[in-house]
Amino acid sequence: MATKNAEAYEAVSKKYEWGFATDIEQEFAPKGLSEDTVRYISAKKGEPEWMLDWRLKAFRLWQTMEAPDWAKLNVPPIDYQDAYYYAEPKQKKTIASLDELDPEIRRTYEKLGIPIEEQKLLAGVEGAEPPRRVAVDAVFDSVSVATTFRDELKRAGVIFLSISEAIREYPELVKKWLGRVVPQRDNYFATLNSAVFSDGTFVYVPEGVRCPMELSTYFRINAENTGQFERTLIVADKGAYVSYLEGCTAPMRDENQLHAAVVELVALDHAEIKYSTVQNWYPGDENGVGGIYNFVTKRALCQGRNSKVSWTQVETGSAITWKYPSCVLAGENSVGEFYSVAVTNNRQQADTGTKMIHLGKGSRSTIVSKGISAGRSDNTYRGLVRVGPTAENVRNFTQCDSLLLGDQCGAHTVPYIEVRNPSAQIEHEATTSKISEDQLFYAMSRGLDQEAAVALIVNGFAREVLQQLPMEFAVEAQKLLGISLEGSVG
Amino acid sequence: MVEALDLPTTRGENWRWADMPALQAARALRGEADLPDRLLKGAARLVFVDGQLAEHLSDVDALDITRTTLASDHPLAAHANGDAVALALAAQSVTALEVVRLTTGEGHAPLAITLAADAVLTLVETFAGAGWSNALTRFDLATGARAMRAVRVVQEAGFVSTRDEVRVGEAASFVSTALAATGAGVRFDAMLTLDGDGAFAEFGGALLTREDQRQECAVRVRHARPNGQSHQLWRAVAADRSTASLAAAVEVARDAQKTDGEQSLRGLLLQRTATVNLKPELEIFADDVKCAHGATVGELDRRALFYMESRGIPAPRAKALLTRAFVADALGRIADESVREQFEAAADAWLEQTL
Numbered sequence: 077m078a079t080k081n082a083e084a085y086e087a088v089s090k091k092y093e094w095g096f097a098t099d100i101e102q103e104f105a106p107k108g109l110s111e112d113t114v115r116y117i118s119a120k121k122g123e124p125e126w127m128l129d130w131r132l133k134a135f136r137l138w139q140t141m142e143a144p145d146w147a148k149l150n151v152p153p154i155d156y157q158d159a160y161y162y163a164e165p166k167q168k169k170t171i172a173s174l175d176e177l178d179p180e181i182r183r184t185y186e187k188l189g190i191p192i193e194e195q196k197l198l199a200g201v202e203g204a205e206p207p208r209r210v211a212v213d214a215v216f217d218s219v220s221v222a223t224t225f226r227d228e229l230k231r232a233g234v235i236f237l238s239i240s241e242a243i244r245e246y247p248e249l250v251k252k253w254l255g256r257v258v259p260q261r262d263n264y265f266a267t268l269n270s271a272v273f274s275d276g277t278f279v280y281v282p283e284g285v286r287c288p289m290e291l292s293t294y295f296r297i298n299a300e301n302t303g304q305f306e307r308t309l310i311v312a313d314k315g316a317y318v319s320y321l322e323g324c325t326a327p328m329r330d331e332n333q334l335h336a337a338v339v340e341l342v343a344l345d346h347a348e349i350k351y352s353t354v355q356n357w358y359p360g361d362e363n364g365v366g367g368i369y370n371f372v373t374k375r376a377l378c379q380g381r382n383s384k385v386s387w388t389q390v391e392t393g394s395a396i397t398w399k400y401p402s403c404v405l406a407g408e409n410s411v412g413e414f415y416s417v418a419v420t421n422n423r424q425q426a427d428t429g430t431k432m433i434h435l436g437k438g439s440r441s442t443i444v445s446k447g448i449s450a451g452r453s454d455n456t457y458r459g460l461v462r463v464g465p466t467a468e469n470v471r472n473f474t475q476c477d478s479l480l481l482g483d484q485c486g487a488h489t490v491p492y493i494e495v496r497n498p499s500a501q502i503e504h505e506a507t508t509s510k511i512s513e514d515q516l517f518y519a520m521s522r523g524l525d526q527e528a529a530v531a532l533i534v535n536g537f538a539r540e541v542l543q544q545l546p547m548e549f550a551v552e553a554q555k556l557l558g559i560s561l562e563g564s565v566g
Numbered sequence: 567m568v569e570a571l572d573l574p575t576t577r578g579e580n581w582r583w584a585d586m587p588a589l590q591a592a593r594a595l596r597g598e599a600d601l602p603d604r605l606l607k608g609a610a611r612l613v614f615v616d617g618q619l620a621e622h623l624s625d626v627d628a629l630d631i632t633r634t635t636l637a638s639d640h641p642l643a644a645h646a647n648g649d650a651v652a653l654a655l656a657a658q659s660v661t662a663l664e665v666v667r668l669t670t671g672e673g674h675a676p677l678a679i680t681l682a683a684d685a686v687l688t689l690v691e692t693f694a695g696a697g698w699s700n701a702l703t704r705f706d707l708a709t710g711a712r713a714m715r716a717v718r719v720v721q722e723a724g725f726v727s728t729r730d731e732v733r734v735g736e737a738a739s740f741v742s743t744a745l746a747a748t749g750a751g752v753r754f755d756a757m758l759t760l761d762g763d764g765a766f767a768e769f770g771g772a773l774l775t776r777e778d779q780r781q782e783c784a785v786r787v788r789h790a791r792p793n794g795q796s797h798q799l800w801r802a803v804a805a806d807r808s809t810a811s812l813a814a815a816v817e818v819a820r821d822a823q824k825t826d827g828e829q830s831l832r833g834l835l836l837q838r839t840a841t842v843n844l845k846p847e848l849e850i851f852a853d854d855v856k857c858a859h860g861a862t863v864g865e866l867d868r869r870a871l872f873y874m875e876s877r878g879i880p881a882p883r884a885k886a887l888l889t890r891a892f893v894a895d896a897l898g899r900i901a902d903e904s905v906r907e908q909f910e911a912a913a914d915a916w917l918e919q920t921l
Contacts, residue, residue: 146579148849463863465838480853483820492582493844495863498835504846504861510853 092393095328095358098184098298102217105162107301111135114271117162117218121240121274124247134260134270141264147398147427148456148488152332154369159334161272163217163299181221184296185214210290210321211236215306217299218274225289232288234318235280239307242278249280253311257340257377257404265336265371265398269305273338276306281316281347290319290546297326297357297368303334310340312347314380319350321549325393326358329366332395336371345380345407350388352549353401356556357393362451364423367395374401378410378436386413387430388544390553395424400458402431405439405467412441415541419557420453420485429459429490434470434500443474446538448557449485456488461504465496476506479537481530531557574641583811583843585725585780588751589642589698592725597696599668602720605690605905609662612651617673617700619651629661630654636676638702640755643729646702650676657682657708662689669695669721676702681711681738689715690905693750697724704731707738709762714901717744717754717771718909725751736762736791743899744771744783745909747916752781760787760794760822770799772896774916775808775840782811782843789822789855796826801896802833803889804840805920815847816857823852829859834866834892836920866892886921890914 105116114135118128143151165181211225213236220238229236235246243250260270277293297304312318326333335357341349351374360367370393376385387401403412414430432441441461449455457476478487489506511533519529534557535542542550542557573589574581601613601623612631613623634652638644655661659682667675673695681687685708693699699721707713719726726746734740746752758767773781787796802810816827833842846859866888874884893913900906 478848478850480850483823483853485853486849486851488850489846489848489859491844491846491861493833493861493863494841495833495835495843496841497838498840498865499838500835500864502861502863504844504859506846506848506857506859508848508850508855508857 092328092358094325094356096187097327098180100178100180101166102299103164103166104160104299107160108157109161109272113161117272117274120162120164121243123243126251127243130255130260131271134267137261138264138267138271141267143264147458148454148490149396149398149425149427151369151396154334158301160299160302161305162274163302164219165216165221177222181216184298185294210292213238213277213293215275215293215295217297217302217304220275228288233282233285234287235278236291237278239276239278239309246280249311250278250309253309253340253342257342257375258338258373263373266338266373269307269336269338269373273305273307276308276337279310279318279320281312281318283313284315286316287318290321292321292323295322295324297333297335300329301331301333303336306337308337308339310349311342312344312349314344315346317348319546320352321546322351322353323356323552325356326368328358332367332369334369334371337373339372339374341376341385343376343378343380343383343385346382347380348384349376350386352545353389354549354553354556355389355391355393355397359393359424360395360422362422364395368393369396370394370399372399374399376403376412378403378405378407378412380407380410382409383407384411386544388415388541389417390541390545390556391416391418391426391428392556397426397428399428400430402433403441404433404435405441406435407439408436409438410436411439414443414445415544416445417448417538417541417553417557418446418455419448420450420455422451422453424453426454427456427458429457431460432462432472434463434467434472437468438470439467440471443472444540445476446541447476447478447487448481448534448537449478449487450481452484454486454488456490458490460492460494461502462494463497463500463502467497468499470497470500472502474504477537478508479534480508480510580784580813583782583809583813584753585751588780589725589727592698592751593672595697595724596671597723599670599695601666601668602692602694604664605908606662606664606688606902609664611664611666613666613668614673614675615668616670617646617675634678636678636702636704638729638731640729642700642727642753642755643702646674646676646700648676650678652678652680654680655682655685655687658684660686663687665689665691667691667693667699667701669697669699669724671697673697674700678704680706681708681713683708684710686711687713688902689713691715691717693719693721693726695721699724699726701728703728705740706733707735707740709736709738711735711738713740715742716900716905716909717742718912719746719748719750719752721750722748723750727753728755730756732756732758732767733761734758734765734767737764738762739766741768741899741901743897745897745913746781747774747912749777749779751779754783754785756785758785758787758796760789760796761791763791764793765791766794767796768799768899770797770896770899772801772803772893772913773810773812774803774893774913775810776805776920777808778806779808782813784813786815786817787827788817788819789825789827790819792821792823792825794822794825796828798829799896799899800831801893802842803836803893804833804842805836807839809841809843811843813845813847815849817849818852818855818857820851823854825852825855825857827855827857831859831861832892833863834889835863882921886917889917889921893917
């Protein structure tokens with residue numbers, strides 16, 4: 077039975093504007109995956125011996141592991157030997173200032189709306205009061221090409237640099253925390269990442285420091301046949317606060333490319349980390365050709381008392397998404413939050429959600445997940461709320477709403493709730509709906525065309541999550557949700 | 567020594583909370599089984615002893631009993647595959663039936679019940695004895711047929727596993743309520759297909775666990791045709807070191823527009839060493855449906871307790887009353903009053919011993 081929504085979802089399908097490729101000279105690791113590849117990457121990065129050993133240990137583990145198959149995803153077999161694990165834009169080894177950056181790369185980021193220049197604002201928020209600044213770490217294929225506002229951050233005591241630099245400059249800090257939250261043997265994709273991770277961001281906010289600006293990493297896959305394996309590690313020391321944004325795009329290609337990232341967050345006593353993602357990897361075309369396979373492990377450890385981690389994600393891209401940003405709430409009265417909007421269209425498949433592991437007394441978590449499915453896509457929320465036996469007075473509230481646009485798509489909800497302490501209060505609610513004819517009719521009778529009406533309703537549906545985003549990203553996210561906003565709707 | 571069976575492992579998504587070691591251990595148990603009292607007055611009775619139809623204990627003169635062959639690919643039910651008792655209920659007939667499964671060691675009892683158009687069945691199933699009692703029951707409801715079923719486990723030791731495979735036809739109605747309030751390990755496993763326009767299904771019950779027991783339900787309702795309605799209402803009370811797990815899934819096929827699916831899973835923990843697991847799952851492929859689930863775990867409502875105490879009801883009594891009401895939510899769906907009272911009495915007895 078076709079409904080009006082079938083036409084309506086046209087409004088949400090829009091062209092992938094970020095699908096261009098940049099033609100620059102690049103240097104690749106030899107194709108394929110072996111110990112030599114791992115050694116090559118480590119040598120390229122000039123890493124110390126301990127780091128190479130750490131990678132090799134992970135690689136040996138990975139060879140004994142099997143890819144997980146429990147998600148509601150149809151993943152074609154991946155040939156791990158048919159890809160490059162390292163691609164580096166050829167440029168001067170060290171650049172003295174941002175002006176020396178390859179103009180092609182600079183133009184790429186400009187085209188993406190991410191100016192790698194200090195004192196500039198991100199697109200869409202000019203005139204915001206007070207002016208907001210964002211420090212950007214730009215990762216191009218396997219290498220971080222630029223990090224802005226370094227000096228100013230350094231004055232505040234904040235360490236913000238690419239992880240390969242951090243391994244060289246702050247080996248003790250990295251050694252202490254790397255793999256603490258997501259150990260090498262965690263899961264198939266995290267183990268692969270541990271072996272071959274190329275670049276990513278390292279953030280350390282010292283005790284009592286409130287990071288003076290938003291930090292951001294923009295990931296760009298450019299090269300063909302290349303996997304991207306970034307690793308992000310953020311440590312907020314006692315009483316620190318940091319807000320971190322992550323964005324990503326890739327060119328349109330007919331082949332599938334693998335993206336397997338690991339993100340580790342650590343929040344000590346009274347610290348707070350806010351982590352926002354707008355995931356916009358190339359989703360493939362309407363017949364499901366091409367697109368990124370996005371297998372990501374994100375986990376936060378709320379180790380300290382009253383620590384807080386908030387994950388916000390807007391997932392619109394990738395052919396396949398397998399991603400469960402989680403919180404281990406070990407600290408007393410620690411707080412975990414997960415706000416997610418996942419949009420799937422055409423033949424996209426998303427299996428995403430969160431895990432809230434309550435170990436600390438009085439820990440609380442909130443989960444708000446909004447799934448929007450259109451086309452022939454499948455969109456699954458998969459979540460776990462676990463309360464340990466010693467975690468007294470735990471509270472959790474979970475809300476999972478699904479919106480179906482069209483009658484060829486699927487919306488699924490798979491929540492697990494495992495409770496071992498009677499003082500816990502766990503609530504879970506879920507609904508599934510479509511855009512009602514009444515809503516559409518009303519909006520259109522007020523003069524909106526169908527596209528604008530659908531966009532309005534979809535944005536309203538996702539409002540609770542979009543509100544959580546820093547303003548820079550809220551703008552991008554609303555755009556991504558399929559509105560022809562042209563900068564007018566805020 | 568009983569040879570080891572090839573059983574599902576907890577690595578499988580549907581067996582994550584299953585207690586297969588308990589099932590394996592149950593197979594070595596031997597015990598006596600007495601025929602429990604009837605719950606339905608004047609009802610026909612089918613009695614199985616260790617999976618075999620015991621004609622001398624049964625009372626089925628009024629019924630049309632034949633044999634058939636059942637085959638299921640469910641990992642536990644598959645052990646009950648083969649020669650089965652078949653019961654066909656004629657169009658517009660009204661039947662009251664008790665099925666008793668007595669087990670003294672290991673019993674696999676396959677049973678097929680077919681309801682012709684507008685037939686009405688009131689059914690009470692009882693599991694008694696010791697060891698591993700494994701049931702495969704296939705229901706087929708034709709247009710307008712109605713089945714009202716209550717399942718109780720009185721078996722004190724061992725393991726009871728049931729697998730129901732139910733087809734609910736157009737405008738037919740299948741209502742099933744289960745109660746497990748004994749020392750046995752339990753897995754209530756069911757697959758219901760709403761295979762006709764406007765079909766209705768209710769599947770629920772209560773699991774009461776204590777000591778080191780583990781009980782679970784794993785129910786999947788598949789809406790294959792439009793305008794169907796399903797409710798899954800389960801309550802779990804876990805005491806001591808026990809685990810009660812409720813997994814309920816609703817699946818809505820592409821064509822099943824205007825489906826109304828509802829799940830309510832609630833767990834109550836009596837001690838900190840107990841565990842309740844819930845998994846209310848939705849799998850939706852149609853866009854004009856109403857599906858909602860609610861799931862909660864926790865302890866008794868403190869405000870309600872305070873209120874009752876302020877009205878002069880002692881704390882233990884207030885707790886018992888509230889727990890009773892919690893369980894009664896699920897048992898209240900049993901249509902036959904005397905059966906419902908017996909089930910409630912069994913739950914009360916359990917609560918009295920445990921609280």
